[in-house]
Amino acid sequence: MTTLRTTILDAFNEPGCARNASKSNVERKNGCTKQLKPGGAAGGCAFDGAKIALQPFTDVAHLVHGPIACEGNSWDNRGSASSGSDLWRRSFTTDMSETDVVFGGEKRLYRAVKEITEKYDPQAIFVYQTCVPAMIGDDIDMVCKAASAKFGKPVIPINAPGFVGSKNLGNKLAGEALLEHVIGTGEPDYTTPYDINIIGEYNLSGELWQVKPLLDELGIRILSCISGDGKYREVAYSHRAKAAMMVCSKAMINVARKMRQRYGIPFFEGSFYGIEDSSDSLRQIARMLIERGAPAELMERTQTLIVREETKAWTAIERFKPRFAGKRVALITGGVKSWSMVAALQEAGLEIVGTSVKKSTEKDKERIKELMGQHAHMIEDMSPPEIYKMLKDAKADIMLSGGKSQFVALKAATPWLDINQERCHAYMGYVGIVKLMEEIEKALYNPIWDQLRQGAPWDAFDWKRRAKTVAQMDAQALDPVRAASTNGVKTISFSNKTEIDDGESAIAAHGPNLVEPAKPCTNSTARGLVCKDTLSDLQPPALQAAE
Numbered sequence: 001m002t003t004l005r006t007t008i009l010d011a012f013n014e015p016g017c018a019r020n021a022s023k024s025n026v027e028r029k030n031g032c033t034k035q036l037k038p039g040g041a042a043g044g045c046a047f048d049g050a051k052i053a054l055q056p057f058t059d060v061a062h063l064v065h066g067p068i069a070c071e072g073n074s075w076d077n078r079g080s081a082s083s084g085s086d087l088w089r090r091s092f093t094t095d096m097s098e099t100d101v102v103f104g105g106e107k108r109l110y111r112a113v114k115e116i117t118e119k120y121d122p123q124a125i126f127v128y129q130t131c132v133p134a135m136i137g138d139d140i141d142m143v144c145k146a147a148s149a150k151f152g153k154p155v156i157p158i159n160a161p162g163f164v165g166s167k168n169l170g171n172k173l174a175g176e177a178l179l180e181h182v183i184g185t186g187e188p189d190y191t192t193p194y195d196i197n198i199i200g201e202y203n204l205s206g207e208l209w210q211v212k213p214l215l216d217e218l219g220i221r222i223l224s225c226i227s228g229d230g231k232y233r234e235v236a237y238s239h240r241a242k243a244a245m246m247v248c249s250k251a252m253i254n255v256a257r258k259m260r261q262r263y264g265i266p267f268f269e270g271s272f273y274g275i276e277d278s279s280d281s282l283r284q285i286a287r288m289l290i291e292r293g294a295p296a297e298l299m300e301r302t303q304t305l306i307v308r309e310e311t312k313a314w315t316a317i318e319r320f321k322p323r324f325a326g327k328r329v330a331l332i333t334g335g336v337k338s339w340s341m342v343a344a345l346q347e348a349g350l351e352i353v354g355t356s357v358k359k360s361t362e363k364d365k366e367r368i369k370e371l372m373g374q375h376a377h378m379i380e381d382m383s384p385p386e387i388y389k390m391l392k393d394a395k396a397d398i399m400l401s402g403g404k405s406q407f408v409a410l411k412a413a414t415p416w417l418d419i420n421q422e423r424c425h426a427y428m429g430y431v432g433i434v435k436l437m438e439e440i441e442k443a444l445y446n447p448i449w450d451q452l453r454q455g456a457p458w459d460a461f462d463w464k465r466r467a468k469t470v471a472q473m474d475a476q477a478l479d480p481v482r483a484a485s486t487n488g489v490k491t492i493s494f495s496n497k498t499e500i501d502d503g504e505s506a507i508a509a510h511g512p513n514l515v516e517p518a519k520p521c522t523n524s525t526a527r528g529l530v531c532k533d534t535l536s537d538l539q540p541p542a543l544q545a546a547e
Helices: 004-012 025-029 045-052 098-103 106-119 130-137 140-151 167-181 208-218 232-236 249-263 273-291 295-322 339-345 363-373 385-393 403-413 429-444 446-453 457-478 480-487 504-511 540-545
Strands: 060-065 124-129 155-156 195-201 223-227 241-248 265-270 328-332 351-356 398-401 415-416
Touching: 004 403, 045 060, 045 124, 045 167, 060 106, 060 398, 106 124, 106 140, 124 140, 140 155, 155 249, 167 232, 195 208, 195 249, 195 457, 208 223, 208 273, 208 295, 208 429, 223 232, 223 328, 241 249, 241 273, 249 265, 273 295, 273 429, 295 429, 328 385, 339 351, 339 429, 351 385, 385 403, 385 480, 398 429, 403 415, 415 429
Parallel strands: 060 124, 124 155, 195 223, 195 241, 241 265, 328 351, 328 398, 398 415
Antiparallel strands: none
16 A cells, blocks of 8 residues: 555656646656645645645445544535435534543544444445544554445555645545545446546536436446546546546546556546537537447437537527626636636636636647637736725726635625635536626626726715815805805804903903894994804704705
């Protein structure tokens, strides 16, 4: 059994990775990670990446060995959909305590496996190693082997503690666990010349189901999907497929390459986002199956289906083009969506002002340049303030991103649409592109944005009141008497005595009298002013109406 260190080094030297292949031998030995800074795991650690890659297997119990905080908010946090068992939605954790840290957590892990087996009887149990048990030396491989022999059920160790690297490395370590413990351990009831694997597809919001009917119509069978809506047994016999399609090479290129190496299964990287990409992927699948022994007429049937579906899709999105004319989109995502979404948006007439390439390969970047030109604005890694500045400078009309960036768009008063794993809508295939255009139109023309960009009503009233006050102060400076009459100032009326030594003697002699206003002030009013009350001019219109 290979050690974790050996597995990590093997992942670092992955020859199927375009970026890794371009490195020198010295650079390749240094690995693919960089020194992490405090908070560097906030975007996802290796454990997180492994759990994301494998949790869509629906009939498997996913047991996290570690403190309860590592399990986190696992209930539907990825938006994957299942057509069968919903066991994958349950949260299982050993919930290690301080006592387990001192004395070891292996016995607690064994008891957790026993309890899950008795209560749920899953097809298999995936046990995820986390930082704490890895640092204290818990041997989950030994525990899983003993539990599997005792309970007669596959118990698979997933060695991907968070401290070993990034989320992307965790994706690959999950794939290594499948290659070592699952793939090739079972046999299908039957095989056909039309069997394929789809690798790196997670069936987010049921996207796989938008493509599967097309493949079913062509007679093409998805022998195994790794891992969207996947079943343990399907993965176990996935080595009998005739061809494979890689959806996200950044995550599981090692699985596709090693299956080609071990079992002779050819693969290609494609996308089902957008009309043209969907058509190209269907043609490529048909071409590879024909090369592996499928009848040649499969290509004719595929082309007929493509013509029919493309006609329907182009007709459906034609109505959006006038609404999208001149609209600019900022695409903040990564991986395969960094280029596949660009193609889909351009088909509807939208202009892309920039796309992020944080989790994209060199091949992904080349595809972006082909679609957007050699001077395409590719965003490597931007902080929220930088994203905000880009939205303002580029005058983007809408931002498409994941949930973590939505608040930047809200602060910029820019429409936003979720296209990452938490989304509620499926955008894959010919049907999906139409749905994507519908959601973009809703976001762009939602009346809330016009209201959000306006000032608050009380702000407008405050500015009017402030302007009137300034004008009155200016008038008073020029002519205090007229200003007082205009403002309706109530003054103290003294006697008509013309010789007044000072204010104090006048008050002492006559006493002040508050006189109710009888008429507006005039310039001819004598030393004692008697003014009409005009304070109502300063009151809001609503109060004036009430009076």
